[in-house]
Amino acid sequence: MTTTGLPRSTQLDIARVTESLEMITPLWNVWILMTLSAQRLRYTEIKPRLPWLNDGTLHPKLRKLTDAGLVERTEVEKGHVTYGLTGRGADLMPVLTVIATWGDTHLEKPLAKNKATGKLERVTQVAPAQNIEDTLALIGPRHATPILWALKARGASSAKALSAAAMPNHRLSNVYPQLDRLVEDGLVRKDGHVFDLAANGHALAPVYRALTAWAIGRPLADTDAHPVWGEKPPPAQARSGPWLTTQSRVPAPAAPAPAEAAPALATHPPATTWQSTDLFSHQIPARPITLPQAGGPRR
Template sequence: MATTGLPESISSDLSRVTESLQMLAPRWNVWVLTAMSEKPLRYRELKNALPWLPDGQLHPRLVRLVDSGLLDRTEFDSQDVLYGLSARGRELLPVLGVIAAWGTKHLEKEMTLDPATGHRVPKTVPRAQEIEDAIALIAPRQATPILWALRIRGTSSAKALAATAMPDRHLTNVYAPLNRLLDDFLVTRDHDGRFTLTAASRDLAPVYQALSAWAAGAPLNEAANHPVWAPNPAQLQDRPALWITTQPRIPAVPTPPVRPAWKPGDLFFSHTTTVVRPAGAPATGGRTR
């Protein structure tokens, strides 16, 4: 479990959520899972459903998803293998739906011309891509711990965030994930160098609630009672302080933005992909799909 400055119960919950995100984050994993949302598929059927994935990429993903308990594998003979969602995999589908809903609302879309009306409209994005793009924003190392810290603190210095999200690492290590969250419009910084959540990241509450419930094996209808991402902000304000550190009287001086390209873990033999950020960028614009 990752070291944090959070109480043990919150830290354990956070660890389960981040591990779940790491399991889903590698590129094409969500596509593989959603391809079997209706029924189990034989290997050759999966290849037809995901034609851009050669055997060298599809087979390792299937092996790892089976090992993680999200897929069941039934072998009839060496040339006839059936894959289907396990019980845990089926329980994950509603969670993926919550993530997709957040992506649909917040991720920027490429505009295209509607030939019927002549107007420019957002380009339709496959549901699996919507989910994958949303996960890519919150799965990188320290992104979710920082967002959880800001959810309770409301506003925080980089020093306090580092002490909470990554107390076993040097203070300067917090700036790379913070810069990425700033670039992705999940965090904003005021003129005093203090950080707070944006509207898009506050709307991640249902996502984290659902992931927390699934990771703990709890019913999703109990997800709204999450101790950090409760629906009523007043509940957070009334809760006693959960942190081992206090806010510094002098705000930390932000370092120049240095955001290294994120590479997902090699758990599923992934490679770097273009990340789509929430809409609402300044007039200069941002990356699109």
């Protein structure tokens, strides 16, 4: 369990959420889970939906997701094996919807060339799985959630107070790189020597409420009374600067599309839930562009 200087009940919540994030944060896990969200599939049916994953990557990830209890491997008959979500995995889908919504609202939209005009324009829709992965790149690093949780619980704090609350087993100097990354990512703001949640950090409340509910096996409808994240977020503030410390998000190269495919720049608003055909924003990309996880490479 993650050790913090926070009350034991809060420590337990942070530990559960951190463990949940460790299951879904590894690269491509979200794409695999969402691919299996509509129906059970054979391996030969999964692979064409995720063409950038070779056997050496897809097989181990399916095995780890199975070991984590999110994916179920069923041998229908000899040589006929299917993969599908377990009940636990299916319960995760509404949580991913909440995370995708936060990403779509608070992450900077990428630029893409308009095929009609040849000009770079902001896209209006990003694949839900990409929004989820980009959001997890911000809150998934080891100490990000304890620090954000401590700021939400305690309000504006000094680095020394945050080190004692969120990283008590580490030297004070170790908290500064973590805080600097969260500031650059737009989740924390700094005023002199004092740190506080930025508007985007407060807006993570639905994400952490949903993750907490899933971690303890409760329905999302029961999350409003969360002891730390149950408050309404403050009014949205204008976003400035890059959303990620590494680079701005760029669109995935599109796979050859049939004649009736939608134009490169979608004009309809993004949905808050997805169907199997919505997994990749209505078109399977040849390979999504992956970003290094904020603060370092993905675990």
